[in-house]
Amino acid sequence: MLKFFAPGVDAPPLSDPDRIDTLYRRHRLRIMLAITLGYGMSYTCRLALGMVKKPLIDAGVFTPTELGLIGSALFYAYAFGKLTNGFLADHANMKRFFAFSVLISAIANIGMGFSTTVALSAVLWGINGWFQSFGAPAGVVSMSQWFSNRERGRYYGVWSTAHSIGEGLTFVAVGGIVGALGWRYGFWGPAAIGILVAIGSYFLIQDRPQTLGLPAVADWRDDHWQGGKPKPEGASVFKTQLQILKIPAVWALALSSALIYVTRYAVNSWGVLYLQEARGYSLAAAGSLLMISTLAGIVGAISFGFISDKLFKARRPPANLLFGLLELAGLWLIFYGPNTGPVLVAGMILFGLGMTALVTSLGGLFATDICPKRVAGAAIGLIGVFSYLGAAIQEQVSGALIDKGLRIVDGVRHYDFGPAVLFWMGASAASLALATGLWRTKLRD
Template sequence: MKRLLAFFASGADRPPLSDRTEVDRLYRRYRIAVMTTITLGYGIAYTCRLGLSVVKKPLIDGGIFTAEQLGLIGSAIFYGYAFGKLINGFLADHANIKRFLCFGVFASALANIGMGWSPWLWAWVALWALNGWFQGFGAPAGMVALSQWFSNRERGRYYGIWSTAHSFGEGLTFVGSAALVTWFGWRAGFLGPGLLCAVLAGVMYVFLQDRPPTLGLPPVAAWREDHGAPATATAAHSIWQAQLTVLKMPSIWVLALASATMYMTRYGMNSWGMLYLQEAKGYSDLAAGGLLALNPVAGIAGCVAYGFISDRFFGARRPPVNLLCAVLELLALALMFFSPPGHPLLMAFAFLLYGFSINGLVTSLGGLFAVDLAPKRAAGAAMGVIGVFSYLGAAAQERISGYLIQQGTTLADGVRHYDFSRAIYFWLGSSIVSLLLAASLWRARVRD
């Protein structure tokens, strides 16, 4: 275990470079490489997280699993991810992100390659939970990299760009994986992303970097001359004490609950949206996948716009933009659920609006706002705390949604009929609770 931890540990600081021109050149070069790699890499790795969402209908139609059993399997990845993100978040603050992140991507790829080769329910549950654990390396590592290479006043913009990764990954999954499943069968929904991400891990290793001081560069706050409010005297003593400070902050716990309830709605749509569109709205596999793919397309704009608007127009204050995004999200959900059938353009608009707004909220409640509030040397820990609550919420949603959908399922003349009304009100209620919790942090302050 000690050797394993030593392998992942961040390197020793090198003597500082004295040539300002060289420091500027290296910072510009490495920042571009790190930003590009964590964004594209995390996005492509996301395809290993959503495979089950694409194959639910063929698994149900083939009599392999029921909706309730798929809810159990689907919840496993969220439990694995929740605790993986928490523990890996604390470890990421100490880690060489280059090794740490690439290992997680490669291990997740292997878990996907192994999916679908056993008829046993609990084998699926175990492997999907393990996949969730390894997926939990990604977000903390990316957030730590951002806090190491980008300063306070620019972090919102770059975090917004990085947050487009999950939108890109969702779109790639709902279009690419749906096509693979249509052409080659449901197992291809796991095998294709697994093989892709195994190669991706090697490519990422070439371009990622450890902390700036390990390369002889000053901390980014010193290089950019961009310091926030002092993080507290305790936080300066050690990383572990900074992490303890995070756990003592009431605002972090409120934010964690706001993110958890928001993730109930987010993953309600990610996990069950395909089945909802197929059964409640009558769309084909590819048409449903195409509509869901609009969500991440608009999400890219939502992530970037959130960071830009909150930095540029609100002085890096997140709550006003949180409220705007939450209201737009509720409007989009109302259009999706209560608009009459036969209006594809209205549904397309609803999914675009939903994608824009929910991804703005994911950008903030799912990480950026927590990193603003926490000491920067504990960015991974803050991300971990938010992550464990977010994905426990997503896991609870999976079980609750699966149960509610199963209770509304009837069989007539050998044909299943679904009633999503209970699940719909559950998803809407979760969004309203999230809005209220996030609004309670209106006066929260950014820390250094």
Template sequence: MFRIFAAGADAPLRGDVDVDATFRRYRMRIILAITLAYAVGYTCRLAINIVKKPLIDAGIFSPLELGMIGSALFYTYAAGKLINGFVADHSNVKRLLAAGLILSALCNIAMGFSTLFWVNLLLWGLNGWFQSYGAPACVVALASWFSNRERGRYYGIWSTAHSMGEGLTFAIVSALVAFGGWRWGFWGPGIATVAAGIAAYFAMADRPRTLGLPTVGDWRGDHYAPTAPGTPERGVFATQLSILAIPAVWILALASAANYVTRYAINSWGILYLQEARGYSLAEAGAMLTASTLAGIVGAVAFGFVSDKFFGARRPPANLLFGILELIGLLLLFFGPDNRAIVLIAVILFGLGMTGLVTSLGGLFAIDICPKRVAGAALGMVGVFSYIGAAIQEQVSGALIDANMHMVAGERIYDFGPAIAFWIGCSLLATLLATALWNTKLRD
């Protein structure tokens, strides 16, 4: 992988170009490419969530089997995010992102042709591995092209890709399944993501130094603190390993793991919950969760802006604020009155708070507290915990829902109570851990 995706060597600084204009041009292309391509590729990760009820109703898979298939993606994604995070720091990220998108798309297309449990388990696990190329490539691009005191805003813009991908899944993929059957829940995202991968390859660029440009920190004059004179320069791999000695990284990783339990609980089981516990149709449930993802777009941008502008690029105060919003939304969703306006308010608050926390805990805060040259490794360290949490969620939630489901007069009756307690408890834990890092040191 190092050879296939290797980054170019640093080039001599160029004096024949307008550096400001060149930076502005590349930065615009890169933020658009990583945001839009990642959003489309995200549908290839969530497609299975839309087809759970059709697959259960057709007797193809049980909730327990779907939980196992879903967790396969999270386990391989967790391992891949760590490994590929380290790879991304050495890589030409446009190659890494494009390859991940196209290979993930092919896995989805193949899923639409299979109804065999072990085949789908293998395909969805491979999909998780290829999906794990995406976030490290995007985060390395962000660290390479956007400086310290502006990164929160641009990271927030990129983080809207998660919500856009969820919205595309809940709205468009739900419609494809409703009109064309469950197989189109995989084929539609796969076809679109192949096109997104090709477009991202031609829009993106390697690190600025490989193009003969200065580093973004030098260009912007934006450094946290100068390196002490005489300090020996570490190699990339040694710097990657050094993040293991930062206690805040471990706390952040645990907070992100707990946060991802709730995040993927709603993504994975929210459609089923609204259908069975609230009596929504597939289209209505998809529309409701689409509203949550639209709120998430606002939440991602708002988190970056609020933490940069009001808290001086400090994330913990914003973590507390957005964590409280998320908890209020969850409590309203599960324990509020059976009123569609209240449910809509609940999913909007959840989307705002959750996506703000994902923006911070899922990568931005890790980049802040680790050396920027190893942004991919920092993301990978947090990511492996995040997606182990998501994988555990998928198995535990599937088992809890399956164990508390029973048949009455030939009709399935669901009791989501134990699963809901698990989801809310993890959300509370994530908020407490994220807030505990109040005075964490930031690094250049």
């Protein structure tokens, strides 16, 4: 089994520059398509639960507290899975690593469509979270292998649109399926998408460049932070992985990412319910509003990459501050602005621009800048475990706060989202403060 995931051996180096250029261009395009569109589409398997919470509550299948418990199972499993799988990704063949994980995630979603017990649903959703945690390390390792230092921000920004692609598909397509066919199909639809993604990504993603006889991408593009080729690596990959634990900025970044993931998944997991109950929108209308934030997120992710690479010369902290302020402004409009369509749309745009940009940076790109590139998977894994612990704690705390504020009067449910909203916005503000404190962090090849 382990041999199946092992990377291939290095092929004899190619000497023809034209052939090297051709192979690099061909596979870089295919890899970006697979890790962006494929990862984005597989996101529907992760976010399906958020679209069926109201139908499940209304049908008496689960309470908000129970849904918080089930939802947190995915995030806890994802958190620790992202850490271990991030370390494993540095030693794996990305083609097989990613495709296998999406297939198992799809199977878990099929099971969720049949489950009506808390225990079984929590187990299935936890399994889904574990295998979903393969996706981000696979994408980051692939980019670190195929894209060099001073272009990686732009490509990372493009890859980060996967979050918005997946969220958009979930809010609109999966929301439409749930409205038409019921909550069970809210899991089965994403499962079908996942199976297709697993097949397609297997044929598009490529192993390390050296397995094709290509030079390392930094040598091919002559792109090293120090201005020349780095010294030969003396330590093993595992020892280098352990060395990142000694970098103080990594721990500050991990906490900042954890806090921004509180807000990110609060909106993903509870945003539809909030818009339905606090603002009076239908499921379709709520999904459409959140879709606006995901479309803005695509712009935000790409813009962050270009602005940080070009305007700030590959420095992420100034861009973090800019987009963090946009995100906070959007949250204020969504939760405290007038209950009118234009205000909510404006809030969703600002929130989507800022949030996806911050996820791009705090959730991975900045970590690959400040850690050695040969252990990019371990860096993303360490940040990921903090990020999704934040998301998991959020899911349970938000569920408890919302359940505590729930009152039933004459058979009608009335929600008080005030405490939960303060929790979400406070997390974003604290995250931005930590991220801004990393202004002069050292970058590494």
